[in-house]
Amino acid sequence: MDEIVKAALKKWPNVPHCWGWLALDARGDWYMRDDRVQAAGPFPKVKGSRILHDKLREFIHRNYLADESGDWFFQNGPQRVYVELEAAPWTWRLAPGEAAPAITSHSGRQAQFESAWLDEQGRLFLATDIGLGLVHTLDMETAAGAVESGTWVPQEIRFDELPARFGYRLSPATAHAAQLP
Template sequence: MRHNARMDDIVKQAMAKWPQVPACYGWLGLDARGRWYLRDEATQAAGPFPQSRGALITHEKLIAFIHRNYEPDEAGQWFFQNGPQRVFVELESAPLVWRVEDDFSVVAHTGRSATVRECVLDESGRLYLACDLETGQTLSADSEKWAAAPHSQPALPKSGRPPSFGIVHSLDILQAAQAVELGLWTPQELRQAELPARYGYVLSPLARHLGQTQACTTP
C-alpha cells in the first residue's frame, strides 16, 4: 500500500505491524483558521464541532506531526494517521485552510504549496479555493480510490490527483480580493451546503460513522 510521501516512516511501520487498529472518531477538530483541537468525551458530549471545540493544540512539534500525516480516505473523510490508528477529523469549513502570499501564491495550513484551479464564493461571502498541491506527493491507496470515484466536480488534472479544497484564511481575504480584482481568480457562486458533495469531503466523519452504525443495528 502506498501512502502520502510526507508520512513519517515510523507511522508507516506501525501501520504495517498493526493493520487492524480501530479508527478513532470525534477526538480531533480543525477550524476555519487552520487550528487543531483535541476533543475529549466531555467535549463531544457537549455538542458537535465547532460549537464544542475542545482544547486548542499549541505544541509545535505535535502540529507538524499531524500535518505530515494528514490525508483523505476513499470517502473524502480526512484523517490524521497516528501510528497504526486513523484519527478522523471534524471540520468546521473544509479540510484545508489556504494562506495567500504577497505574490498571490497559495500555501495550505499544512505547509504545502498549491496551484489554484478554482475559486468559490458562498452565500456568506466566504472564499474557497480548489487547488493542485505541490508535486512530488504520492497518493495513498485510499486517495487513489477517491480520485477514481465519481464526484460532481470537474475532471481531474492529468496528474490524477484529486483537487484539494479549502477555505481562504480570514486574515488573507484582502489579498485574495486583490487576486480576484486582477483577474487571477474568477469566483463561482455556490451554496456552502453544496461544497462537500461537489468537492468530495466529509465535514463530520463522526456523524457519518454514527449514521452507518445506526443503520446496521436497526432491525
C-alpha cells in the same frame, strides 16, 4: 507519511479507527475533543482544546490524509483519527505574487490554483491541485486583489454544496455513527 507511522501500520494493521476526537477549524487550528467536549455538542459549536504544541501539530500535518470516501484523517501510528472539519479540508494562507498569490495550506503544503468559489456568507474557497480550502481571514486583502484584477473569478455556491462537489465530508463521525460502539 512518516516512516515510523508506516512501520506501526505493518506491526498493528487492525487498530480500530478513532472518531470525533480531532477537529480542524476555519482558521487552520487543530482541536482535541475528548468525551466530555463531544458530549457538550458538535464541532464547531463546541471546539475543545486547541493544540498548541508545535511538534504535535507538525506530526499531524505530515500524516494528514483523506480516504476514498472523502473523510480526512490523521494517521497516528496504526490508528486513523478522523477529523471533524468546520469548513473544508484545507485553510489557505496567501502571499502576494507577481502573477497570482502563492497558496500554502495550514500544514505548509504548496498548492496550485484551479478555481475560486464564494459561499452565501461571503467566504472565499479555492479549489487547488490538492483539494478545496478556505482562504484564511487574515489573507482576504491579498485574495481581494486577485479577484479585483480578474486573476481569480469566484463562482457562487452554497456552503452545503461544497462537500459533495469537491468530495469531502465535514463530519466523518456523523457519517459513520452506525459503526461506532
